[in-house]
Amino acid sequence: MALEDKTLKLCSCNKTIPIDAVALARALKSAAPIMVHTELCRREIEHFNSALKDDACVIGCTQEAPLFSELAQQAGARSALKFVNIREAAGWSAEGAQATPKIAALLALADAPESEPVPGIRFNSGGHVLVIGPAEAALDWAERLSAELEVSVLIARARGEAGPRRIDAAELPAQRGYPVWSGRPKSVTGWLGAFDVEWEQENPIDLDLCTRCNACIRACPESAIDYAYQIDMDKCRSHRQCVKACAGIGAIDFKRADSARSERFDLVLDLSAEPLLRVAHLPQGYLAPGADPLEQALAAAKLQALVGEFETPGFVTYNERICAHGRSGKLGCTRCIDTCSTRAISSAGQKVVVEAHLCAGCGGCATVCPSGAMSYRYPRVPDLGGRIRRLLRTYAEAGGRDACLVFHDGEATLDVLMKLARRGRGLPARMMPLEVFHPASVGIDVLLGAIAYGASQVVLLVSEKQDADYGEAMRSQLGHAQTILAGLGYAGAHVHVVASERMAAMERELWGLAPAATVPEPATFNLSPEKRTSLEFAIEHLARHAPAPKDEIGLSRGAPYGRVEVNQQACTLCMSCVGACPVSALADSPERPQLRFIERNCVQCGLCVNT
Template identity: 55%
Template sequence: MERQIRLCDCNRSFAVDEKALAAGIPGPLKVHHELCRREIGEFESALACGDVVVGCTQEAALFAEVAAERPAVRIDFFNLRENAGWSAEGSGATPKMAALIAAATLPEPDPVVGVTLAAGRNLLIVGEAGAALGWAERLAGRFEVSVLFTGSSRDAELPLERRYPVWSGADVTLSGHLGAFDAVWAQQNAIDLDLCVRCNACIRACPEGAIGWDYQVDAARCRTHRACVSACGTVGAIDFARADTRREGRFDLVLDLSPEPLLRRVEPPQGYAAPGRDPLDQALAVQTLDEFVGEFEKPRYVALDARLCAHSRSRKAGCSNCIEACSAEAIASAGDVVRVDPYLCQGCGTCSTVCPTGALASQYPRVEDLGLRVKTVLARYREAGGEDACLLFHSAEAGHALIERLARRGKGLPARVIPLELWSADAAGLDLMLGSLALGACQVAVLAAGTHDAAPLRAQAAHAQTILAGLGYAGEHLRVIEAEDWPALEAALWDWAPAQGVSRPASFRLVPRKRDTLDLALRHLHALAPAPATEIALQAGAPFGAVAVSDACTLCMSCVGTCPTGALSAATDAMRLGFLEKSCVQCGLCANACPENAVALTPRLLLDDAARRVVPLKEAEIFHCVRCGAAMGAKPMIDAMFARLAGHSMFASEAQQRRLHMCADCRVIDLMENENGTKAWNMTE
């Protein structure tokens, strides 16, 4: 059965050209005026005919409730009103509406591989004694509470009934994720609350009153009488010379009431709440804890191809872009490659944006699925008569909300601006930007609302704009919009004049490998460029460039061994170092691995055939053994070795220095043939 497309002009608040939109649609399309009210019966009738696509998100809950009686029927929603109809140019938005319908009717992408998070009700409350105990008393009936004091309070009083564990400590560290938070702390106070029986003997015995009702010793008042130790007796809860102070525990959830959060991250893990000292913020945080109890399926937002990782080789540092950019601290070094913790990853996609090789690829959505949406939207927009298409990538929550406010309160989106939703706009990298322009967009905007750090996006846009300007494309093609309110978004979009795009859209699709997509996009942009330059200078940090070697290079080939992309290679027929510029990502591993400091990097984009050919960087004659003539390696390398060892006491004589120029076999023979060697040889025989 064909999918039914049901649009609604929301009580005639915007114009919808039913005839124009129905052309080219592989299924019935109908425009309604009150689909969620008076015409709800027609929606029910459409459900009886098969799957339905509804151009309304405001009443999605209502439509889903009606469709619940037909579980076999699929229903999808897209926003026609705020994304297209409610606009100062709404009367000319038909091509954009056609594009949005085409995107909404695409097949559902294959599901993303996920990981399972499971969390029970084991809750750790960390903080000053008074606040921590107060919340523990309130939550003890809903959770399996444990309390960790990180500060004493004379007014706090431990409950006499031991209903939950209470500890005290300092130097608290927290790691892990929902369902598996690991806390480690030091038991620094003399009284171990886990052993204390709360008999109050220590409080009565202390002559200075240094022990409060939270059973913590105030070190400033204590005068080392140790009367409390005697009073505690065989219970042994008080020890001023405790050697074993390390304590640890694992918890499902954490309520951190510390003045400064234990986890200082832009994107903290789910199940961790750090509301600070404000009682209202604490109450709001507590309300969300129940939401994290249970078992959850979480997407693996990022895929790692370790073969392409340029992080390190042979203990030489290379690219650490993803580690530095990860706001969730989900990426760490694991030797020569990085390691991604899927339980901590929140899917912002910044790592895939800054990764020069494509070793990290965003999977939510996959690049190929997103590329299909881009290609479909742009093609349908052109077919419907649209011109100067501008794609607006935005985050699912913050970006979507800002666009809706602009439509409700301002001029809405221009008719040529087509919004495309991403899980996170942080993932809109160089391949998506240039790929979209090659596929026919004249401009690409990234709405940074909800992103963690717009700096990586700005850097990617700057590299792309430099390339386009170098090819002669006029105008501003890329814009990262850091708007926090709808007036700023309105100004950024409505004052933006169209830029010069390609004369013919490309036919390729965005592919999973980042470098392959970039290669396809750059070839197309270069082929249709108004001024097709062959070389474009780029700023430092660009993922394209050249490698050069100085005369100090000895052709030791250390750089070849560390290159993660195969851009550097050793010839098989001669002592020659080759370079394939198309594969170079400017990670710097070759420069860091060179023992002679002979390697220099130059960021640039080479667009002629030379970039796709292996070109020689340096070639040298082969050094041959002075005794047998066997090939030993590059002459500069042998000469460098001789220069370093010539002054060594072990090679003081002429014969010893000559031996350096021999192969391993001849070196042994020569050693045996000298006077001492000959004598030893004869004695053996």
């Protein structure tokens, strides 16, 4: 596949990458010979500068991307630059000499159309931070942060501590420079720029009203009041001398009726030993470093960067019309709610609600959604499918065999892949890495689509944290895909989750994968924005070319396909099940009293049964 109207600059990185220029030119269908440099970023930099006169330039190096970009900017070049990693992804490998098809495929991706931009989700943070935690730590960090941020403090005791006790022996500042409250946190909800915090004021002393005159401290015969104006109820003997001393101010009330308090903040610094928010992924703007002083310092340093206007992609779209969550007051599918690690998805009667400000972009909801009501768009499935098809087609045309796609993110797993190339055996020549925002977004439609396009295998490379959060959801989808492939007679294990952040373990697993059977004729269809349509295309193609075609394949519980069993003697043909079905798998007949079932539409949500 030729790189249309693009200048290609390749470098062997001081002859450490074995590049066959002739074979590569043939694989890329290049009319002109391909020149391979050895020190493009150093002694041969003029060759790069000369390429800046062209409209577009593809550079086979990502390490020196900042240098090349700076040179292009200094030269005022109009050339569009694209950088492709052929070193760690292909050349630095125990099979680097056989990696020409992979290098060609990776370079061909530089010619892929850009994905359509997705709508952004806006955040606005004015820098009002609430510091929650034990008095000593909370007041200390409030003092440090108050010069740069608008600060408030909630002195809170440890989770699980019983009874309204004294917090600790910290002392409030001599100057009232920011609000200080105390109490038991009840809830924290929201996101960057809009955190709503509720707490219950248990301390009899209202710190808003308190003038810090210390009259109560001097009056208390048991010394039960400290200089943070917290009363130790174990010491207090209810003499109420403090109440008398504060009579003119009225800050002390042991029988306060209204103890509920709430405020809104832009940021939260939670210094509790355990975060008050217990979710796998904390929302942006909520920092919970725990009790470790170093982690607290790192978190405090991040706060200043979280002031201003921000935007994140709108990762998912939701189509209520085909959602199988509920109908007529009956509950059906809850897969997206169960999978979401940020609690961004909640039930709202017959539908679900997605709070985009909480979405972290994992895409797990779209992966487990059986109907396609949740769809991922960073990138959209058709865009990702186009990249996969281009990659596999170029690889095959260049003579590559048994292609394996390795999906990884741009952080933890990418770092391990880089180390694997620098310190270990690298990736096998047949394994092509493809970066996505999050591996959990790769659903069964993409998995089976990739196999239909000619891939031998698909690997989801995940970190240990990602595996803990989404491993069950990913493996269930892989299990359904593998069952379908095995049922059609395709030998071998086609889909895998490799969960490791340790180089040796990852190397052992990747190099230990034996190729699986491939489809004899790669598919040419495009993946659809509609999940069921993509699945239909992929399964039909795989079935058409199956080594052992079958009319029926048994799937495990939770699969996105299946049938319903109707007791014909008990059915009254009331058609309530037809009205409840969100995907038209059940239908009546306009010509006669008849209940019809369309198996290809059924998502096994159970709404018909519940209705």
